[in-house]
Amino acid sequence: xxxxxxxxxxxxxxxxxxxxxxxxxxxxxxxxxxxxxxxxxxxxxxxxxxxxxxxxxxxxxxxxxxxxxxxxxxxxxxxxxxxxxxxxxxxxxxxxxxxxxxxxxxxxxxxxxxxxxxxxxxxxxxxxxxxxxxxxxxxxxxxxxxxxxxxxxxxxxxxxxxxxxxxxxxxxxxxxxxxxxxxxxxxxxxxxxxxxxxxxxxxxxxxxxxxxxxxxxxxxxxxxxxxxxxxxxxxxxxxxxxxxxxxxxxxxxxxxxxxxxxxxxxxxxxxxxxxxxxxxxxxxxxxxxxxx
Amino acid sequence: xxxxxxxxxxxxxxxxxxxxxxxxxxxxxxxxxxxxxxxxxxxxxxxxxxxxxxxxxxxxxxxxxxxxxxxxxxxxxxxxxxxxxxxxxxxxxxxxxxxxxxxxxxxxxxxxxxxxxxxxxxxxxxxxxxxxxxxxxxxxxxxxxxxxxxxxxxxxxxxxxxxxxxxxxxxxxxxxxxxxxxxxxxxxxxxxxxxxxxxxxxxxxxxxxxxxxxxxxxxxxxxxxxxxxxxxxxxxxxxxxxxxxxxxxxxxxxxxxxxxxxxxxxxxxxxxxxxxxxxxxxxxxxxxxxx
Numbered sequence: 074x075x076x077x078x079x080x081x082x083x084x085x086x087x088x089x090x091x092x093x094x095x096x097x098x099x100x101x102x103x104x105x106x107x108x109x110x111x112x113x114x115x116x117x118x119x120x121x122x123x124x125x126x127x128x129x130x131x132x133x134x135x136x137x138x139x140x141x142x143x144x145x146x147x148x149x150x151x152x153x154x155x156x157x158x159x160x161x162x163x164x165x166x167x168x169x170x171x172x173x174x175x176x177x178x179x180x181x182x183x184x185x186x187x188x189x190x191x192x193x194x195x196x197x198x199x200x201x202x203x204x205x206x207x208x209x210x211x212x213x214x215x216x217x218x219x220x221x222x223x224x225x226x227x228x229x230x231x232x233x234x235x236x237x238x239x240x241x242x243x244x245x246x247x248x249x250x251x252x253x254x255x256x257x258x259x260x261x262x263x264x265x266x267x268x269x270x271x272x273x274x275x276x277x278x279x280x281x282x283x284x285x286x287x288x289x290x291x292x293x294x295x296x297x298x299x300x301x302x303x304x305x306x307x308x309x310x311x312x313x314x315x316x317x318x319x320x321x322x323x324x325x326x327x328x329x330x331x332x333x334x335x336x337x338x339x340x341x342x343x344x345x346x347x348x349x350x351x352x353x354x355x356x357x358x359x360x361x362x363x364x365x
Numbered sequence: 366x367x368x369x370x371x372x373x374x375x376x377x378x379x380x381x382x383x384x385x386x387x388x389x390x391x392x393x394x395x396x397x398x399x400x401x402x403x404x405x406x407x408x409x410x411x412x413x414x415x416x417x418x419x420x421x422x423x424x425x426x427x428x429x430x431x432x433x434x435x436x437x438x439x440x441x442x443x444x445x446x447x448x449x450x451x452x453x454x455x456x457x458x459x460x461x462x463x464x465x466x467x468x469x470x471x472x473x474x475x476x477x478x479x480x481x482x483x484x485x486x487x488x489x490x491x492x493x494x495x496x497x498x499x500x501x502x503x504x505x506x507x508x509x510x511x512x513x514x515x516x517x518x519x520x521x522x523x524x525x526x527x528x529x530x531x532x533x534x535x536x537x538x539x540x541x542x543x544x545x546x547x548x549x550x551x552x553x554x555x556x557x558x559x560x561x562x563x564x565x566x567x568x569x570x571x572x573x574x575x576x577x578x579x580x581x582x583x584x585x586x587x588x589x590x591x592x593x594x595x596x597x598x599x600x601x602x603x604x605x606x607x608x609x610x611x612x613x614x615x616x617x618x619x620x621x622x623x624x625x626x627x628x629x630x631x632x633x634x635x636x637x638x639x640x641x642x643x644x645x646x647x648x649x650x651x652x653x654x655x656x
Contacts, residue, residue, distance in 0.1 A: 104455050151639045158398055161455070162593055163638040169586070169631035176624045184624060274586065278462055285459050318470040324463035325444055332456040 079195050083263055085303040086195075086202035088283070090256035092295035093209050095277075095284045097249030101242050102225040103153075104161040106277050107168025108253050113272035114171060115141045115254025116261040117181050120189040123262070130191035134201070134258030141254025145247040153242050168277055175269040186268030193262040201259060205252055210292045212248075221245055286327055288334020297336050369497055370619045371612060376500070378611025379507035380572070383565035384588030385595070385603035386514060387558040393598025394534040394554050400461040401441045402562045402588070403581030404468035409434035409566035410576040411472055414483045423486040427567050434563020435556050437468065442555035465581075472578040483574045506568040513561065514604055521600075530554065534598070587614070590634040596644030605645060 091112065098105040119137030123130045148167065155163045181187040212218050223231040224241045232238050261267040279302070287298025305323070309316040327335070384406060391399040409430045416426035445460045492499040521527040529550055532540035541547050569584065570576050591610045595602025610630055617629045637644060 104458075155638055155642055158392070158597075159593075159638060159642050161398075161458075162589065163635060165586075166590070166631045166635040166638060169627050170635055173624065173627035173631070177628065275582070282459060282462060285455070314474045315470075318467055318474065321463045321465075321467035321470065325460050325467065328456055328460035328463065329444065 081303065081307060083195055083198055085300065086198045087256055087260055087263075088280075088299040088303050089202045089296060090205050090252055090259065091280045092284050092287070092299040093205050094249045094253035094256060095280050096209070096289060096292075096295040097245045097252065099284065099289045100225055101221050101245035102228075103164075103242065103246060104281065105164045105246070105249060106161050106274065106281065107164035107166070107171070108249070108280055109272040109274065109276040110168035110171030111141050111145060111250040111253035112257035112260070112276070113175055113267075113269070114144060114257070116257030116267045116271075117175060117178075117187065118254070119258030120187055120261045120267060121181060123191040124189065130193050130258075130262045131197060131201075133191070134193070134255055134262065137258040138251045138255035141257075142247050142251030145250030146243060149243040149246045153239065153246065165274060165277075168272070168274060172269055172272045175272065182268075184269060186266055187261075189261045189265050189267065191262055192265065193259055198259050198263060201255060205255065206292075206296065213292050282324055285334060286324060288336045290333060290337045291341055293341070294334050294336045298334070301335070366496070367619070370615045372497055372499055374612035374615035375608055376503035376507055376572070376611070377615065378608035379503070379510045380565050380569050380584060380607075381587050381591045381610050382510045382514065382604050382607030383561045383568070384585055385591035385607045386517065386600060387561040387565070388585075388588055389592045389595075389598055389600060389603045390517075390554055390558045390561070392592070393600075394530055395551065397457050398461075398589075399441070399555075399558065400458060400585075401438070401445075401464040401468070402558065403585030404465040405434045405438050405441075405559050405562040405581075406566035406569070406584060407472065407576075407578060407581035408437050408468055409563035410570040410580055411476065411481075411578070413567045413570040414481050414576045415476075417483060417486060426486075427571075430567045430570075431560065431563045434566060435559040438555045438559025438562070439552055440464075442552050469578045469581075476578070478578055480575050480577045483570050483576060485571065485574065500572070502568070503572050506572060509564070509568075510607075511604065513564070514600055517557070518600060526550075526553070587630060590630055593634055593642075594637050594644055596646040599644065599646050602644050602646040 091108065094108050094111065095105060115134070115137040118140055119130070119133040122128045122136055123133040128136070152160065152163050152167065175181070176184050213221075220231070220236045220241050223234070223236055224238050224245075228238050257267075260271075283298040283302035284295045285298070286301060287296065288294030302320075305320060306316045309319055384402065387402050387405075388399065391397050391402075412430035412433045413427060416429050417423060421429065441461060441464050444464070445457045492501060492504065519527075521530060529540070529545045530553075532543065532545050533547055533550055537547055565584070565588075566581065569580065587610050588607070591606030592603050593606070594609060595604070595606030613629055613633065614626050617626045
């Protein structure tokens with residue numbers, strides 16, 4: 074495999090992990106604009122663990138993800154008191170505060186950045202990215218996933234039917250943050266260097282953009298969004314300087330023509346019918362989420 | 366010199382006020398966080414530089430720059446709001462982010478990403494009170510910001526159009542039934558918001574004498590914070606929030622260092638959102654009800 078292809082694959086897989094970090098809260102109706110902050114928490118924690126204590130980088134990444142998960146679960150208590158646009162703004166503020174915290178933490182280099190000694194290659198990243206996808210797809214099919222969809226579609230009715238709305242909202246927020254933390258750890262260990270500038274609001278915005286481009290009705294949407302976002306600029310490489318402008322036009326046109334994203338329940342059902350699955354797949358996790 | 370820093374903070378705050386008002390208008394009336402505002406701000410700043418460099422007489426140059434900003438804002442309206450009503454609340458937000466990326470990269474393709482120096486057509490004048498130095502353009506922009514906000518209040522409270530706008534803010538469907546032509550009012554909101562953002566960008570270019578394709582982002586993020594801290598949809602809240610953030614920013618640099626600015630500004634935003642999401646002066650009724 075050429076270095077070029079490998080480099081793109083790594084970025085693609087990392088984008089998949091980040092996509093599910095944004096997808097989880099979105100699936101419960103929360104727009105998280107602070108995902109970069111959680112990515113940073115995971116990146117710095119895992120880098121610190123593997124640098125200072127010589128822990129295996131894989132364990133450090135998972136550990137970083139777990140701590141990020143717990144951190145998000147705690148921070149979810151005040152954050153989830155807000156709703157809608159206020160929630161999006163609270164996560165935005167949280168992301169900014171976390172970024173400036175990294176900037177002022179001299180233990181991990183502050184503005185100068187923090188080198189990471191241990192290395193994780195393509196294979197390691199691939200295994201974890203696939204795991205993140207499979208965990209998401211599995212959880213979607215369980216009762217847990219069903220409750221999540223219910224909370225997204227109508228909080229009041231789910232509450233009436235005995236779903237603990239707050240718990241599912243907090244879990245969706247924290248699972249997303251945990252994935253973000255793992256992704257951050259992988260990023261740091263692959264590129265051997267992390268700095269606060271990596272974790273800006275623009276990072277959060279672009280992940281949110283490609284997840285919504287892919288669509289949040291199904292578990293495949295974010296995957297497609299990540300593939301699209303990573304590969305489109307490469308395809309457009311001939312027109313180097315125009316690629317982000319073209320990407321932007323693509324987003325605007327998609328939101329006009331297909332505000333629900335590229336993949337929806339409708340396409341998945343059509344594909345299943347084509348392969349003889351028929352309507353019998355109603356219990357399947359994929360394609361179950363109602364629109365909205 | 367603490368007094369001098371306070372003055373500088375208020376002057377900086379004037380720019381934030383203009384951007385915050387632009388945000389608060391679309392969110393208060395149309396219930397939509399318009400992320401293309403930093404793009405409009407930047408376009409106006411860049412065009413101020415471009416036109417002045419081309420040797421255009423300066424009053425025409427600043428008018429031209431503001432016109433470009435307002436036109437860009439109208440373009441955003443044509444491509445987002447018409448499709449937003451039936452969809453999730455974040456869809457127009459996403460397409461307005463698309464416009465931000467589009468504007469920034471078009472400017473990048475045309476003029477590159479370098480920081481460009483704006484050469485002023487007039488010599489910089491400073492007022493001196495005892496030991497305080499106040500730059501006249503900065504003072505003018507603060508005064509202008511406050512005057513425009515007063516004007517906007519009068520427009521909203523006293524005129525027929527203002528009544529229609531407030532009706533739309535209350536409930537767009539009911540307003541339409543009662544004879545308000547919503548489809549004609551919405552572009553007006555975008556143009557007014559675009560004018561405020563464009564004015565902010567033009568004044569920023571003149572006051573700080575530098576422009577680049579991404580100049581809108583940081584200012585707009587502070588503008589959004591100013592809006593929330595003051596109270597979303599509340600025009601006077603944006604004034605208070607904008608000035609407050611300007612002062613906090615300058616004081617953070619004075620007492621700590623430049624790396625500390627984001628921590629104090631966004632920390633305050635986070636605390637306000639947790640404790641009093643409606644902001645210091647209270648959000649407008651529409652925003653409070655819908656979220």
